[in-house]
Amino acid sequence: MMALDLSQNKHADVSYDEKERLFDEVKADERWHHVLYGCYECGICVASCPSARFYDFSPRLIAQAVAREDADLIYTLMSDSIWDCSQCFSCDRCPRQNSPGQIITIMREVAVRNGLGTAKEALQGYGRIIYKIMLTGSQVSPDMLQPDAFPDWGTHVYEIAENLEEWRKALPPETLHTTETGWVIDDKTIIELYLIWHMTGVMDLIEGVDEGLYDIIVDVMEERLEEAGYDDVTFD
Amino acid sequence: MIHLPIVKAADRQFEADPNNAPKDDLREELFQLEKEGELEVIRVPDNYIELKTKYGRIKKIPVEKTWHHKSCGQCGHIPGYSSSIFWLNRQFGLDYHDPTDQTSCTAWNYYASATSNPEAQAAVAIRNFAAAHEVGYFPLIHCGTSFGHYKEVRHALVHQHGLRRKVRKIMERLGKKLVIPEEIVHYSEWVLAMKDRIAERQTVDMSNITATVHPACHYHKLIEEDAIYDSEIYGAQRTAIITGTLQALGINVGDYSTWYDCCGFGFRHILVSRDFSRSFSVQRKIEVMKEEVNPDVTVTHDTGCVTTLDQSQFAGRAHDKKVGIPVMSDSQIAALAMGAHPYKVLQLHWHNADNKPFLEKLGFDVDKIWSEFQAEVDLIKAGKKDFMTWEDAEK
């Protein structure tokens, strides 16, 4: 287990103003007032937290840091800790009605929006998933079941990969005979999804963490939107 | 010395009083917003069953006219999960809709990578709800994460005027309305609501089976006031989901000390920090179940939970851990109890941990049922058949 460096030395090059600016962004989130009401330091969140058992990670520390508005510590946690969270929300049993998991969700969004180096690192290897969901509207697809992607799942992944086409056709629901998406999804539905990505500025977030991936996704989306008659929609 | 009475958890009964619930009834606010012209509420269709939630409120579970909001993880990697849900609907002759005008909730990506935002998440949810409403059906959510996430989205839309305004504008551009279901219903609530009808038509005796249950975190921890509780199950101190269904089928449900723990899925962890998922799942769940209950099967009701608990056992075995428990969903167990084919309908070949001993204990000739499925696959491979149909699955 990697020990969390709380000395602040690691991030000494980042100014206190910048750290405060990032924390202000966290506090400006509409959800902020529903996720933190102070902290008893009771540790109930830690006791129920799966990530706390395996990492040097503590939802209590996160709740405490944001309750005390300790911008230095918050920056350290935002850089080196929040990606350990499993987003299970077991910590929602907090007697103070805090949700450390949701505080982390907001901190992650701010980290991604501001292109923090550790956010980029945390999302390395995650590109194919983002690609899949943004473009197909279905996050997990049968053709992802490849032995090299899941070596620790054993030999049965080979068997699935070898028989994928036929096993998919041997599924009684007609919508499930697909390999590239979880089920058949209408073209019109995909276009509506792209329009949602466009109107909500989600692609800017992806550009912040992976420009190459952004370019690929945007190319495909713009082409399909144009074919569907939305030639005015561009992501520039 | 003062003798204080010690009340054990097992003897305690949680008396839910909806009038003293610590959380507001969101549905009242929903209908109020509808009156103010802010949104439209999709009503639960007439044919419904009433179940109780954590604080004793009634939740209406639609029996039919359900729009099946499929799960990408279930359909993609453990498709017998979804096909069992459809099979059950077909057995009861219920009117249901399996849509192609549906996207995933995209919440897996959101919780894993944060490369989305609340407007996008809410718009994706409302687009799907609107698609259901347009064809006259009511959304039934297959995935535990979609279910938890949609509860959160509904909560946010009710409480955040700014978010409502943004989403309404997006929906206008898509030619859709801002519609929100009266209830957010998970398929396992439907299975629980149908448990007596399922038990009436049970053909496979399961009284010799011991199971453990893993409830999905996003089912009962996120917006916990919406989860189903029952005074007959765990004294209403824990959700009745899955356990109530299994008990109705005569299965002995064994308790274990890490029941409340998560499965280790972790969203990003299962994909890019897999050592965590494997270790947590094996050490905190499977090994504990094995040591304390030694069940024939463990039953859960979410995509990530089935996947993590099942797939992680392979590495556990390589490390000589106490593993070897088949993992299935409540829909698969319910379908099996009613006579569904273990491979044609339950599609157990997509699962990892060895489920043969479980099937044999239920009296199945595993070689025979596998060859029945294989015969269908051979016909497809030989080009003699395009697909296996529902009728083929019944043979």
Ligand code: SF4
């Ligand atoms: S459970 Fe709540 S009050 Fe207790 S330490 Fe955690 S955040 Fe603080």
Ligand code: SF4
């Ligand atoms: S949501 Fe994160 S912080 Fe909360 S219990 Fe789960 S892993 Fe721990």
